[in-house]
Amino acid sequence: MSKKKPPFVLVDGSSYLFRAFHALPPLTNSKGQPTGAVYGVINMLNKLVTEYKPENIAVVFDAKGKTFRNDMYKDYKANRPPMPDELRSQIAPLYELVEALGFPMIIIPGVEADDVIGSYAKIASELKIDTLISTGDKDLAQLVNPYVTLINTMNNVLMDEAGVMKKFDVPPNAIIDYLALMGDTSDNIPGVPKVGPKTAAKWLKQYETLDNLVAHADEIKGKVGESLRDNLDQLPLSRRLTTIKCDVELEHVIADLSMRLPEVDKLRQIYSELEFKTWLSNLSDAGTGTGATAIGAVVEKKVDANYETVLDKASLARWLQKLNDAKQFAFDTETTSLDYMKARVVGVSFAVEVGEAAYVPFAHDYPGAPDQLSEQDVLGVLKPLLEDAEKNKIGQNLKYDAHVLANHGITLRGIAQDTMLESYVLDSIQRHNMDDMVLRLLGVETIHFEDIAGKGVKQLTFNQIALEEAGPYAAEDADITLQIHQKLSELLSKEPTLKKVYEEIELPLLPVLLKIEQNGVKIDVAMLQKQSTQLAARMKEVEQQAYDEAGETFNLASPKQLGAILFEKLKIPAQKKTKTGQYSTAESVLQELATDYPLPQLILEHRGLSKLKSTYTDKLPLQVNDRTGRVHTSYNQTVAA
Known part of the structure; x- marks a missing residue:
């Protein structure tokens, strides 16, 4: 898809x-009014x-009532339970909000959102217009072609023609036949x-095609062949x-x-009624603009930056003086690894005022890298400042920075704010990484x-990145962290209860978790290895007993083989089947059968022995850190309970 011209975007609103x-x-x-689905969809649009x-963009929803597919097949979607009231009550405010934001919204009676999207995608393809369909519905994979790509905004996965092939093992032009063969229990x-x-x-x-398969149905062997011919x-x-x-x-x-x-006035009313306080605040800050600005996310103007x-x-001495004179400053490390026990610092960045920041590298070692100050030159002079509890530091996930600084003999103190x-x-269901926060709160494009x-296996570690690129990126991190803190601090000041949670629970918890992670857990590797051997021996015994009961050898880990043994050979009454028509051998089914068989x-x-062995006795020894002889955990504070 061309990066120069934005794609035509079609949003499957009903799916989301x-x-x-x-x-x-x-x-x-x-007031108890459900708002979560509205919040989620608008976040996705944002x-x-x-x-x-x-x-060009359109948000497409299913119309109420039956469609032409119900005329074809009266039982189409007949097995679906009624829509929960908690969801039904959110449809009207969502429609109202989508339109107030300025999105073109399309609802056509008698057809589904998929059909509207398919019709626009066909026209766009004929006009050679790159089109992006935002959906989580596998059915729309049939629309993919050189001009049409799918994106699942929930997990940010793009699916072009190669992506369809990778996911379904058939090309887009075979998806219809693929779906017809499997059926769809939800519809x-x-x-x-x-x-x-x-x-x-x-x-x-x-x-190749369903028609050709039907013509050769007699060639398909076994029970699945019989099932094909019967249907x-x-x-x-x-x-x-x-x-x-x-x-x-x-x-x-x-x-x-x-x-x-x-x-804007309508948005202010809706945000107030639904109590979307962050968006309401951002709306007031942003004023008027594009729809995305009204959500409170995209403000194209970026603060003029002076990065060094x-x-x-x-x-360095000049910046050190600035840091010592400041009441607080934003601070960040650039490192060689996300594993805090192995990571080494290659440079540090800081910002005292918005738009002014610096990056101090000392370990970029790519061929042709310019001369840099030494680690001792940089961390040696910064250590007193970093260890001074009276000097307030602002950062993004400072627990990680504290870990990697400890690898260099520095104890980070004075953690005053963590964005x-x-x-x-403020909003536990949002993403809290830097890229998402900067878009949501500041609305500026930053360097990713x-x-x-780069990406994937060829991705460089930070020490391998040229300073011409690494410097602005790292300095921007510190500057943006400062700006995000200023915005979040303002929002927290309007929520005294949440501010108290932040200041009296979350921030004080950070050093506690830091200490727990640094201490690690001592495990007895020799005992675990001994237990692993014992588990393996017992698994062998159980396998043989299972073969004796079955009267033949089989793969105990294969649900298909196990189902055939239990329900076809041994004639044990089947409890239920999976969506694909196979016998269910889920734990709940086996537990019920185990009382009699x-x-x-x-x-x-x-299964229990295998889980113990693979997850614990085999894996835990591999997690032991070579330097400390302990297993070091990582506790995430930013996950909803």
């Missing part, structure tokens, strides 16, 4: 509404607009019993039901689908680590 409702905590305002800045679309993703992909690889008559219906309609009559052309100016890379003692904890206390280090009891014992 349901996913946000089920994925997020059940948030309510003070992120999408911030990242892609589309010129009550009949498929072929016993056919799951692997079988459907295998058949389509061999026969040939319903496959055309299943294919029609899974096919997205791409010729819906559309009221607006793509060029008409652009963001309008937000209705310090390479000589005189410049990660401030963000968590991947921009300078010995083989399920043996399988449960084997």
